[in-house]
Amino acid sequence: MKKYIIASSALLLAFSTSMVVISSCAVSQKVQNKTGTQLWGENCGRCHNAPGPGEFSAANWDIIGRHMRVRTNITETEEKKIIDYLKTTGN
Amino acid sequence: MNKIFLSLLLLLSCNILQAQIVSDNNQSNAATVSSKDGQNKFAIFGNAEMTFFADKNNVQFGEVNFKPIFLWRISDKLFVEAEPEFETGEGSLDIGLEYANMCFIVNRYLILHAGRFLPKFGAYRGRMGEGFINRFPTDPVGFGDGGIGAMNEVGIGAQGGFGTGDVKFNYDLYLSNGPILLTDPENAGQFEYEGYVGNNKGKAVGGRVGFLPLTNSSLEIGYSFQSKMKTGDAGSPYENVGLHMQAIDLNYFGHITPMQSDVRLIGEWKYQKVDKATYFDASGTPFTFDNSPSTYYVAGTIRPVHVHNLFIHNLELAARYSRFKRPLKAPWGGDNAHQFAVALDYWLKWNSLVKLTYQTQKDEPDAFYAQVVFGF
Numbered sequence: 001m002k003k004y005i006i007a008s009s010a011l012l013l014a015f016s017t018s019m020v021v022i023s024s025c026a027v028s029q030k031v032q033n034k035t036g037t038q039l040w041g042e043n044c045g046r047c048h049n050a051p052g053p054g055e056f057s058a059a060n061w062d063i064i065g066r067h068m069r070v071r072t073n074i075t076e077t078e079e080k081k082i083i084d085y086l087k088t089t090g091n
Numbered sequence: 092m093n094k095i096f097l098s099l100l101l102l103l104s105c106n107i108l109q110a111q112i113v114s115d116n117n118q119s120n121a122a123t124v125s126s127k128d129g130q131n132k133f134a135i136f137g138n139a140e141m142t143f144f145a146d147k148n149n150v151q152f153g154e155v156n157f158k159p160i161f162l163w164r165i166s167d168k169l170f171v172e173a174e175p176e177f178e179t180g181e182g183s184l185d186i187g188l189e190y191a192n193m194c195f196i197v198n199r200y201l202i203l204h205a206g207r208f209l210p211k212f213g214a215y216r217g218r219m220g221e222g223f224i225n226r227f228p229t230d231p232v233g234f235g236d237g238g239i240g241a242m243n244e245v246g247i248g249a250q251g252g253f254g255t256g257d258v259k260f261n262y263d264l265y266l267s268n269g270p271i272l273l274t275d276p277e278n279a280g281q282f283e284y285e286g287y288v289g290n291n292k293g294k295a296v297g298g299r300v301g302f303l304p305l306t307n308s309s310l311e312i313g314y315s316f317q318s319k320m321k322t323g324d325a326g327s328p329y330e331n332v333g334l335h336m337q338a339i340d341l342n343y344f345g346h347i348t349p350m351q352s353d354v355r356l357i358g359e360w361k362y363q364k365v366d367k368a369t370y371f372d373a374s375g376t377p378f379t380f381d382n383s384p385s386t387y388y389v390a391g392t393i394r395p396v397h398v399h400n401l402f403i404h405n406l407e408l409a410a411r412y413s414r415f416k417r418p419l420k421a422p423w424g425g426d427n428a429h430q431f432a433v434a435l436d437y438w439l440k441w442n443s444l445v446k447l448t449y450q451t452q453k454d455e456p457d458a459f460y461a462q463v464v465f466g467f
Binding site for chain 2: 015025026027028030031042043045046047048049050051052055059060062063064066067069070071072073074075076077078
């Protein structure tokens, strides 16, 4: 039992520390300035052909963006910028 | 004392999550009230596939698969994805559940999930093996049924992605029922990986860390692990047989300007180490063996996507080599398997294509496959 408590505490501590470290990380200006179009080409194309803006409705793009974030771990910023680009260009 | 400590630990975790939910709900309420789409959004996407197969002994229209994906974005925080699979590969209709996964978006760096989810061990089975992503109608040897690692996991997990400077990282950590050791004479030392239910108190711990070192995200390198200390049935002599797995995956996507083409290089290596155990053959004679199989594949594709001729623009050429090293003394072992496949694909749409593939594999007749995949 003791080893589970020690392991759980160590895991929680390591996880909390990681979250603090991660949240203090900053992306470069070059990455911050990337547009939705750029991120769409770079991230979608890495695994499959990137679907064009006219492919789905705005509501569907919201769902697809979340599905892709869960499936491939793209960042929140990338999800938002890519879906904004696809919604505003195609609808 | 121990119980009090654990309860406090749990309470602390819940409080952190609850504080996050309240804070984020306060922010998101303002945004969602004015949304004309409504908050709860639902869609169905998926694939339909049909494969033709021919070798010197058989010519047949074979496997038909239909895989609708149900997606619910319940709110900004809650998301559900589920995929049933209908397939006819074994000569009758099989219906299965690929995944049913509930996700809770805690913050920009953390997503918690629970349910039946696609494997996070390696990248092929959870990502690159999809019908419209895999340029071949077949899996690399060692990566399909009978290979190393799960097709699905049942459990809970945490995941996320973040950038720092010019590079990006992503992570997956999970706790699942994990692999179950098989001990019958024909399959001794193999695993039932799917683990719909657990067979003892042990659980598998696993994860993957992905690193994207280039600013344009064109290269991803991943390292995965999975470990389960107890894989045998509870109370059996095999209960404490442990399993440890590692994998490295690579995915590169780029453009060759002189050839007006996009190229893709992908690969993965997986290794499994099982603790020593004594099994019994059909006559009751004990035997043991070094149970440490490994497998890898490398694949490359080229598509002249920037050529103006529409027909040429839609063509893609792909080649793949894979190898599966199996324990020689295992009842299911034997020689190592090698496979080479070359494919010419024609894209009908971004997620729909026709694949024509010629495949050679050691100890198997050369085979021709044709597959139609429609994404919807």
